[in-house]
Amino acid sequence: MASIEEVTLQEINELIDNDRLVLPTLPEVALKAREVAEDANASASDLAKVINNDAAMTARIIKVANSPIMRGSREIEDVQMAIARLGITCISNLVTGLAMEQMFQATSDLIDKTMRESWHHSTEVAGIANVICKHYTNLKPDQATLAGLVHEIGVLPILTYAEESDRLNDPITLQKVIHSIHPKVGVKILQSWEFPKELVDVPANYRKFNRDTGSDKPDYVDIVMVANLQTYLNKPDHPYITKLNWADVTAFGRVGLDPNIGDSADEDLNAEMEAAMAMLQAS
Numbered sequence: 092m093a094s095i096e097e098v099t100l101q102e103i104n105e106l107i108d109n110d111r112l113v114l115p116t117l118p119e120v121a122l123k124a125r126e127v128a129e130d131a132n133a134s135a136s137d138l139a140k141v142i143n144n145d146a147a148m149t150a151r152i153i154k155v156a157n158s159p160i161m162r163g164s165r166e167i168e169d170v171q172m173a174i175a176r177l178g179i180t181c182i183s184n185l186v187t188g189l190a191m192e193q194m195f196q197a198t199s200d201l202i203d204k205t206m207r208e209s210w211h212h213s214t215e216v217a218g219i220a221n222v223i224c225k226h227y228t229n230l231k232p233d234q235a236t237l238a239g240l241v242h243e244i245g246v247l248p249i250l251t252y253a254e255e256s257d258r259l260n261d262p263i264t265l266q267k268v269i270h271s272i273h274p275k276v277g278v279k280i281l282q283s284w285e286f287p288k289e290l291v292d293v294p295a296n297y298r299k300f301n302r303d304t305g306s307d308k309p310d311y312v313d314i315v316m317v318a319n320l321q322t323y324l325n326k327p328d329h330p331y332i333t334k335l336n337w338a339d340v341t342a343f344g345r346v347g348l349d350p351n352i353g354d355s356a357d358e359d360l361n362a363e364m365e366a367a368m369a370m371l372q373a374s
Contacts, residue, residue: 095264096271103252103276112255114283115247120145121190128183135174138182142170151189152182158370160221160363181233188217188240189371194247201262202254205269209246211372212322216242218367219318220311222360227347228309236371238293238311239318241286245277245294274298300340313342321364 093101106112117125123141127133142148149170155161156173167173174182195210197203217239224235249269253259259268277294289311296302296312297319304310320340323331337343337350 096268099249099252099259099268100272100275103248103272106252107248107279112248112252114280115194115244115251117187117284118190118193120148121187124183124186128179133179135171135179138174138179139170142182142186148186148190152185155185155189155370159366160370177233181231184233184237188237191240191244197250197254199254201260201265202250205262205265206246206250209243213240213243214371215322215368216240216315216318218369218371219321219364220314221367222364223318223346223348224314226360228314230309230311230314234290235311235314236367238290238315240371241277241281241290242293242297242315242319243273243277244280245273245275248276248280249273300335300342302341304341304345307345309342309345309347313345316340316342317346317348 103112107114116122120141124138127138127141130137142152152170152173153167156167156176161177163176165172167176170182177185192210195206197206217236220235220239221232224230224232228235246269249259249272253265259265274294274297278291281291281294292310293312293315297315300316302312304313317340320331320335320337323329326332340350343350
């Protein structure tokens with residue numbers, strides 16, 4: 092007999108294939124920002140125009156650009172200055188990630204609470220991923236941030252299904268289903284958004300703790316995997332703490348990070364991680 096997770100995944104896939112459950116689409120400001128970033132002939136002012144049409148996004152980008160993680164010697168006063176400081180690609184990735192927050196909302200209390208918890212967790216993972224990427228790898232911190240923000244994107248259609256079908260009303264069952272199938276659904280979404288493979292791979296693989304990549308160099312999956320584990324350090328009863336031997340997690344070796352970083356991380360690094368998480372949160 093098929094498990095509730097298998098049944099739910101099959102039903103969600105059938106609904107998506109028959110256009111009866113629409114995959115989430117990126118907000119317009121994110122779509123336009125990515126379009127500009129991918130245009131070789133586009134300028135910083137083109138991207139600034141897109142962002143400035145969205146007052147809330149303008150404020151968020153200026154806040155991020157002035158955060159302890161991003162700021163330079165001069166205060167950023169407008170989007171144009173932020174782009175000049177951080178670059179078109181970085182700002183486009185930030186817009187994409189920050190715009191996603193508005194997708195994590197629902198009408199019923201249980202679903203809305205679960206969505207907000209997922210988004211909050213994603214911002215924690217993204218902030219830590221940014222810092223780990225910057226200090227331990229040659230990869231791009233803005234891409235690592237986006238990877239953290241999308242690693243649980245597959246939660247959205249599951250919660251839409253739960254809300255519209257009035258199923259999965261039990262919080263424990265809902266969490267069990269989410270944990271089991273959100274990676275596969277997340278891959279579908281990122282593929283539909285035409286995200287690069289290095290990001291599509293993140294939901295599918297960030298919990299494969301013994302993955303062999305055939306390389307000693309880290310990728311964005313490794314960064315998100317390590318960052319995700321870090322978020323459970325203050326949850327001593329979680330299976331990732333009680334049952335998982337972090338020394339067996341191959342990503343730590345590729346990232347060049349001690350699996351016992353939670354015990355030994357210096358205060359400056361911890362403070363930077365806290366600042367990066369705060370940077371991504373609206374309030």
